Amino acid sequence: MASEIETGSKYIPEMSQSEIEELGNSIKAASIKVMEQNIKRMKKTWPNRPEAMEYFDEISNFFGRREKEVREQKEAGKKLIGYSCMFAPIEFILAAGAIPVRVGSGWYDAAKLGDRIMPVEVCPVIRSTVGAKMVNLSPYLELSDAIITPLTCDGRTKLSEILSDFKPIWYMTPPRVKDNPQSLSLWKEEMQVIRGKIEELTGTKITKNRLRSAIEVMQKATKAFRRLQDLRKGPPVITGRDAMLVNQTSLWDDIERWTQKTNELCEELEKRVEQKDWAFPPDTSRVMVTGTPMLWPDSWKVPNLIEESNPAGVLVVDEQCSGDRILYDPVGVDEWTMSDMFDAVSERYLMASTCPCFTSEHGNEDRVNWLMDRIKEYKVDGVIYYVVRGCILYAMEYARIKRILDRMGLPVYYLDTDYTREDVGQMKTRIEAFLEMLEARIDI
Amino acid sequence: MLETIAEILRATIAVGLVTAGILAILICVRNLTRKMSILRLFVQIIASIGIFVILLFWPLPWNPILSGLIFSIALRLTIVFALIVVSTLVFGRFFCGWLCPFVLYMDLLTRLRKALKIPHWNLPEKLNNGLDVLRYVILASFLALALIFGLLNADVWRYVIMFMGPFKSLIIVFLSPIEPLIEQTGRALGFEVWGASFHDLRGTINYFNGPNLILITWIVFFAFTAGSFMVRMLWCRFCPVGATLSILNRFSPFKWAPILHIDKVEEKCTKCGICKRVCPVQVTEVYEEKGGNVTAPKCIHCFRCVEMCPYEGCLNIKMAGKTIYKSKNWLKEEEE
Numbered sequence: 001m002a003s004e005i006e007t008g009s010k011y012i013p014e015m016s017q018s019e020i021e022e023l024g025n026s027i028k029a030a031s032i033k034v035m036e037q038n039i040k041r042m043k044k045t046w047p048n049r050p051e052a053m054e055y056f057d058e059i060s061n062f063f064g065r066r067e068k069e070v071r072e073q074k075e076a077g078k079k080l081i082g083y084s085c086m087f088a089p090i091e092f093i094l095a096a097g098a099i100p101v102r103v104g105s106g107w108y109d110a111a112k113l114g115d116r117i118m119p120v121e122v123c124p125v126i127r128s129t130v131g132a133k134m135v136n137l138s139p140y141l142e143l144s145d146a147i148i149t150p151l152t153c154d155g156r157t158k159l160s161e162i163l164s165d166f167k168p169i170w171y172m173t174p175p176r177v178k179d180n181p182q183s184l185s186l187w188k189e190e191m192q193v194i195r196g197k198i199e200e201l202t203g204t205k206i207t208k209n210r211l212r213s214a215i216e217v218m219q220k221a222t223k224a225f226r227r228l229q230d231l232r233k234g235p236p237v238i239t240g241r242d243a244m245l246v247n248q249t250s251l252w253d254d255i256e257r258w259t260q261k262t263n264e265l266c267e268e269l270e271k272r273v274e275q276k277d278w279a280f281p282p283d284t285s286r287v288m289v290t291g292t293p294m295l296w297p298d299s300w301k302v303p304n305l306i307e308e309s310n311p312a313g314v315l316v317v318d319e320q321c322s323g324d325r326i327l328y329d330p331v332g333v334d335e336w337t338m339s340d341m342f343d344a345v346s347e348r349y350l351m352a353s354t355c356p357c358f359t360s361e362h363g364n365e366d367r368v369n370w371l372m373d374r375i376k377e378y379k380v381d382g383v384i385y386y387v388v389r390g391c392i393l394y395a396m397e398y399a400r401i402k403r404i405l406d407r408m409g410l411p412v413y414y415l416d417t418d419y420t421r422e423d424v425g426q427m428k429t430r431i432e433a434f435l436e437m438l439e440a441r442i443d444i
Numbered sequence: 445m446l447e448t449i450a451e452i453l454r455a456t457i458a459v460g461l462v463t464a465g466i467l468a469i470l471i472c473v474r475n476l477t478r479k480m481s482i483l484r485l486f487v488q489i490i491a492s493i494g495i496f497v498i499l500l501f502w503p504l505p506w507n508p509i510l511s512g513l514i515f516s517i518a519l520r521l522t523i524v525f526a527l528i529v530v531s532t533l534v535f536g537r538f539f540c541g542w543l544c545p546f547v548l549y550m551d552l553l554t555r556l557r558k559a560l561k562i563p564h565w566n567l568p569e570k571l572n573n574g575l576d577v578l579r580y581v582i583l584a585s586f587l588a589l590a591l592i593f594g595l596l597n598a599d600v601w602r603y604v605i606m607f608m609g610p611f612k613s614l615i616i617v618f619l620s621p622i623e624p625l626i627e628q629t630g631r632a633l634g635f636e637v638w639g640a641s642f643h644d645l646r647g648t649i650n651y652f653n654g655p656n657l658i659l660i661t662w663i664v665f666f667a668f669t670a671g672s673f674m675v676r677m678l679w680c681r682f683c684p685v686g687a688t689l690s691i692l693n694r695f696s697p698f699k700w701a702p703i704l705h706i707d708k709v710e711e712k713c714t715k716c717g718i719c720k721r722v723c724p725v726q727v728t729e730v731y732e733e734k735g736g737n738v739t740a741p742k743c744i745h746c747f748r749c750v751e752m753c754p755y756e757g758c759l760n761i762k763m764a765g766k767t768i769y770k771s772k773n774w775l776k777e778e779e780e
Contacts, residue, residue: 178715179715179731179732181569184717208561219775220775222775223773223775223776226773226775226776227776329714329716329754330754330775332716332718332721332722332752332754334721334722334748334752335558335561335563335564336558336561337558337561337562337563337564338563339563340563340721343721344718344721347716347717347718347721348716351714351715351716351717352714352715352716352717353714354714366713366714366715369710369711369712369713369714370711370714372711373711373712376711
């Protein structure tokens with residue numbers, strides 16, 4: 001019935017081509033400016049940034065080198081498979097010879113466009129992605145041949161519905177309770193279906209050898225990723241923003257090249273550790289952020305403020321799917337048989353995840369445990385609980401986390417914001433107050 | 445006939461040992477991640493060689509009459525029970541994973557299967573738990589049989605045997621399904637082979653089956669070879685010796701007792717499930733339990749889970765409260 005009445009897209013209103021182009025170009029221009037500015041600010045905070053960071057600066061540009069490469073590879077016949085959430089099996093995409101890329105959006109201006117069809121209560125990550133789609137802003141979203149959308153939170157569920165007008169959407173339903181046998185079997189079936197779809201799209205069969213080499217590529221990436229994260233355990237040898245940038249470029253960069261470049265960066269940083277050449281004075285307050293993903297480029301707002309405020313704090317670790325969680329967990333294969341590799345990949349994406357969409361009889365305990373471990377490992381002085389308006393799952397878990405952190409005697413600050421630049425002044429005051437308090441605590 | 449069988453057996457053992465050696469070297473060269481596995485393999489090979497040497501060539505001084513003269517029955521019983529209690533409390537099932545030759549045999553089968561890239565079969569969890577109960581049933585029936593036949597035989601020594609029964613494995617060695625073969629063939633070859641386990645049970649089987657024993661043993665042996673090829677450590681899942689080694693640790697007052705156990709740090713665990721998947725006897729406790737001592741009575745102490753856990757210091761092997769080995773970022777060592 002609906003299909004007879006409806007013509008065109010389900011959600012996105014009709015817009016004239018000229019309007020799309022005009023809006024798209026202006027947002028794109030603004031975005032390029034923001035990206036440049038962010039890098040400039042990062043350089044200002046850390047004047048002797050390692051040379052290896054230049055590569056990541058280059059790759060971080062959405063409309064630069066990497067876009068061109070992806071276009072070329074697509075013309076050469078490669079497929080681009082987007083994913084909206086870290087539950088998508090990257091190993092399968094790689095094994096099928098396709099390019100994986102995450103399509104979540106961090107554009108503030110695009111979120112305003114998204115407001116035209118999404119209520120403002122909706123998480124701005126979703127609104128922004130919708131907005132980006134409206135004006136064809138994101139090159140990766142535009143170029144992708146299909147999008148894997150794990151239905152983790154409500155926002156992503158409807159996002160996939162909206163995007164389905166433009167792209168083939170492959171749904172994945174992660175169970176909300178991860179540690180019972182029926183969840184795992186459901187998830188494995190979902191994985192099997194996705195694998196079939198990837199094979200169908202690319203026309204490449206995911207064979208034992210191909211999957212094995214894909215897993216090994218990702219394991220190497222994880223190794224480099226962990227190497228960088230481990231460096232942040234000591235005195236701040238890298239600023240939090242730089243580390244975040246490196247982490248996030250892995251979402252759209254060629255993963256093998258990324259691994260190599262990250263290792264180069266780590267080598268440089270390891271030398272600096274020996275020379276005791278720190279990015280911040282070693283007594284700087286060590287801050288952890290947790291909560292909603294902070295996506296490049298516009299969501300650099302809060303990290304910028306933290307590391308530029310006076311007194312400054314250094315982001316040593318985060319517990320976000322835009323940071324520490326991207327690559328931290330390896331795929332652990334016991335036997336290199338197809339079935340075991342498949343199980344290993346499936347389990348890594350479901351069970352190792354500490355997404356707030358999960359619950360269990362003990363609540364989302366894995367996340368709590370993981371947070372506590374990070375806090376101890378990275379000697380965190382204070383936690384900033386970053387939530388954008390509409391990110392309900394993270395917002396709801398705050399009460400529990402707060403209680404636990406209170407008991408640990410660790411200051412935690414609930415920072416709620418939106419995809420807007422208007423509250424920068426207010427944010428600055430709030431963050432400075434928090435950091436001053438941390439500083440005072442350290443002095444005592 | 446017996447000589448032929450003995451020759452086959454010896455050849456099997458020789459081939460097995462050589463294969464194990466080659467495999468060990470291969471693994472050593474190719475994959476240094478599995479350091480724990482390599483160490484375990486070496487210990488197993490050495491232990492197995494030792495055990496076969498003892499069984500086939502050692503003229504054991506153990507003689508019921510002699511020992512009967514030296515020790516009183518009460519003292520002997522006390523010693524036996526003390527041994528049982530101490531070893532279960534102190535070592536748990538360490539013997540299973542590291543010394544038992546039949547585990548080595550099954551390990552080699554598993555390695556062969558891995559090399560051939562044939563996927564293994566997992567037993568359903570319920571069946572696996574059922575087998576874990578079965579081992580106690582087997583143990584109980586062995587003890588009952590020993591008691592009955594011990595009583596029928598007026599020899600006092602039988603009482604001691606009866607109580608020692610399956611626990612003897614701690615003092616000597618239990619070779620599980622292949623053990624009667626060795627004794628029989630050894631005798632045929634003129635060695636004074638000392639029967640290692642379930643003395644009275646074998647007496648029973650001999651009593652009923654007589655000459656068919658060897659045939660039955662071969663059938664059982666091949667059945668378990670095939671079974672263990674597809675299902676990892678099939679025998680261990682209901683081995684009654686395992687029960688004797690862990691029976692005390694089943695009860696909570698003694699759970700903490702073994703000085704050697706696996707300890708889990710709850711905070712470092714994301715429940716990624718690797719420990720559960722790699723466990724050759726499908727122990728789920730390491731995954732399910734929150735933290736602290738997670739050693740299960742089913743666990744054969746192969747420590748594969750500790751080796752494969754990707755989180756630094758999440759799973760630890762503790763010996764007398766001291767951490768002797770812990771899980772680490774194994775990616776780091778893959779290439780070094």
